[in-house]
Amino acid sequence: MAPRYYTVTWDQLHRDGKALAWRLVERGPWTGMVAITRGGLIPAAIVARELDCRLIETVSVVTYDEEQRGHPQVVKPPQAALESQGEGWLLIDDLVDTGTTAKVVRAMLPKAHFATVYAKPAGKPTVDTFITEVSQDTWILFPWDTEPQFIAPIAKARGNGGGGQ
Template identity: 60%
Template sequence: MKDRYERLYHISWEQLHRDSKALAWRLLDIGPWSKIVTITRGGLVPAAVIARELEIRVIDTVCVSSYAWQDQGQSNVLKSFQPITDEDATRTLIIDDLVDTGRTARIVRDMLPKAHFATVYAKPDGRPMVDTYITEVSQDTWILFPWDAESRFVEPMVDQRSKSST
């Protein structure tokens, strides 16, 4: 799995906040929304921003484990959410940071087929699983989220490339 990522896309806290607000802006015109079900852990920060911007006070989580560093393994549901009626489901948002292969999205979509699924970032393989997203990223790109990174010096790309070719 690790070989499938050829690029690294670093997302700063500021960019994630801007992109999450942009997602909220799009969702504002589609709503009204009464509830968010967010996929942990990655969906927590975008869900907080969206909940604030759309004045949504009811937030639940579904916990699905599938990722390790640059490796998407077996998906496991660690925690589900409170049952939702069909009527409530149409006013429910599913929020995540990213849809990659669509495996996690499919699991949660099956739990809430009438909910509106929104992610900040989407890759081509997973994009059909979501209704709304902000930025598309190539399938071979690993998105480095701010909670997984530290600020440090990075060599220029040309220096990195010359080292890898020798």
Template identity: 60%
Template sequence: MTEKFEKGFPVSWDQLHRDARALAWRLAERGPWRSIVAVTRGGMVPATIVARELDIRVVDTVCISSYDHQDQRSARILKPVAGDGKDILIIDDLADTGATARIVREMLPRAHFACIYAKPAGRSEAHTFVTEVSQDTWIFFPWDTDLRFVPPIAEREAAEGEETAP
């Protein structure tokens, strides 16, 4: 499934760290939590930060593949996780369409699903999140980006206008 993304939302390492700590603050009052299940790969960094902030030492992973750069595809379970989810936090970076969240919540029906970012289509699958972004926004996470010059918006729009001119 390929969607058209109109907007980009770059997230720096500093911003991700602040947002993951904000998520931990929200989760602290809902605990205590016995363990964390990080949804790989995007949920691994936020899960590490949340685990540190909440002093959770047991961290597992559930491995689901559903993205390839900017294309979303059908989710594939690469490594499941077992249990009912009691006192377990599931941590991911984003609830986009909610497909991955639904799969993991079915695996661990009593777990609490938390993510940093949520889009309207996936928001209902997240029990807790920090920031909502529009469905047509692609989030550029720091592990997927590199520092480089980016032309001002006006220059990019002018160049796009030249490409479409007759």
């Protein structure tokens, strides 16, 4: 089965981030926000602006190191939020996929409200709020992971291009 792709543009990410803020505004006020790096940094900036949140902390969990696959490591804990186990804090990430990162962060901050822009079925139970669900077999292409480039027309790519102008 060929992989599925879901391309997210900067404009779409901004719209979806703002939609996430609309869902979260009534649940506040928030003590602060924890952005899960790296994917949660830009969504957190959008949500922080909309919620007028100035206290932003980060947490870094490494899960995609090929040698340690399956063994997530916290390389930078969210110090300010740890004191209250996350009570009153908002966790923001771009995507919850399998829930591996989410479970690690949840263990550190069990009282925080966890919100993501996108969610896949396997990770959905680990978050409190999300905007868009995508299938588990879909690879999301975020704007910071892609760049615009020329793609040959289908006919030329198949070697039967040509014809008039």
